Amino acid sequence: MTDGLTRRIHPPEGDVHVTPRYLAGSNGTGDAGFVPVAHWPHHDLDDGPCQLMVTSPDHRIRIGWYGDDFELWKITASEGTSTPTRWSATFNHATPAELVAGLTTALAQDWAEGNDRFLERPSLYWRTGIQSLIDADWSRKPTGPGEIEFVAPDGNAGAFIDVRSPHPDAETIELWAGPPGWGTRAEVRFTANTPAHLIAATAAAFTDPAPVLRYRGQLSPQLAALAQLTPVTPPKPPAPTPLDVQLARRRDPVITIRSVPRWSTTTQPPATAIPPAGRPARR
Template sequence: MSTRNAYDPYLYQDVWVSPMYLAGSNGTGDAGFAPIAHWPHHNLDDGPCQLLVTSPDQRIRIGWFGDDFELWKITAAEDPVSAPRWTATFNHVTPAEIVAGLTTTLAHDYSEATDSNARFLTNPSLYWADAVRPLTDAGWIRDGGAERGTVEIIAPDGQAGVLIDNRLSDWDDETITLWAGPPGWGTRAEAAFTARTPSHLIAATAAAMTDVAPVIRERHQIDRKVEHLVTITPVSPAAPQTPRAPTPLDVHRTAVAQAADRAARAARAPQTAADLRAMAARSRTATSTQMRSSSPAPALGARPLGSTAVPRHNR
């Protein structure tokens, strides 16, 4: 990417990118924050966590670490001062649209939570398949070469997958990792979940990865090592807007223009039979006058045609 001209307008054109899981981050995180935009926001510009969004009771916390490798850190706890029950992290390459799969479900769970029942704190399913069912339903297949004690499921294009670690681990260990893109600091997106993350929350994030709708990016935001793996389509021009209703000033101007046009036509064309007769009379008069003026004058001393000349000596 360093060989690109940073001032080339072409690099800042908006384009559609698919598959979405290879689109990378657009650097803002807006899509991930949109579902919880109504929750309290805390700007922490001086710390590594630049923005913290919490549920109203502060049991759910979504942190944005704008300059770190782990860009997002999302946790849920029994109460505001307890240690997190589970943690989900998303690195700096992960599209915010994938994060939105999790935050959308968290917002829904919180809106339906009661003091005695909060789905975002439920225990995960005993079956690992429940957490990744959206992937298998979408045709992702199990890789038989995964390490013993783990399960890996791969997308049909081979450029995304999920690694499930079924070996004994602590509650705070990361046991499920969604990934997309070639290995590398700027190309591999990763979303990791600790052991007690509810299965339906992982499934919601996985479902976002199966979304076939393209996403908008600027050209320079697509890593050059990924360009050949994605479909890039220029964003079409905006559709024409519906014509607005005419204002009183528009109506007045139209009426004035129409009146002026009628007056001009009236000046050029007769409107009554009398006008026609008058024009015909003027035309005949003009024609007669023109004919007389165009006839040659008689020569000096010539007698009129048909007259009888009387010789002077006979008088």
């Protein structure tokens, strides 16, 4: 492919590595989130609120990029191309696209396997979707009846589960990261019918220890103060090969000891004789 989506996807760039990745914020593009489904059909919709729609080949999975909205991503799945949405997931504008990639990677794998796992019924056990967070030592906070919340060890990310709402379209699971604020709080929401393994894949992206690249000047000051930033160092030049050394010797003039004049410490270099002071020189 040489149009649309391919032009939008570029290798990650930046001058700092950000850890943990959920504090990296958005880099202004959705490249990382689209990489797992770059081979799927895509539709540029520049005239509408959804600027780019990537779909599975059978159009049952839809990944929408809303470049100017608060909810930057909306991902849905249906049993057929014209049937109602089974579940949906939204990612707001402050969410790192690397977290979106956790979900899109799982969707691409489900579709490739052809078992319709992306449409399976949700788990009856709330732990199934966030077990990776519990394994990463996220701790449970006291909450009200019918509510469950876990918080990361640094207190800068969390998971909220509403076990009371029976409506299939209710947003019952939320993953968040960063301090409250328009440009700092990442929010991911899943509706009640979302398969647990897809929630788990997104949660696992939160705990992935691999850092992400960002430009230091574009990173929110609040996030930069909370995250660990490691400058990106340029790679060391490769060691010269024997052929490189041989060619360098051919190009550079060879300087030998004989070509450099040397004087001992006990003798002086020859000089033109100067007549003694006070005596005229012979004519």
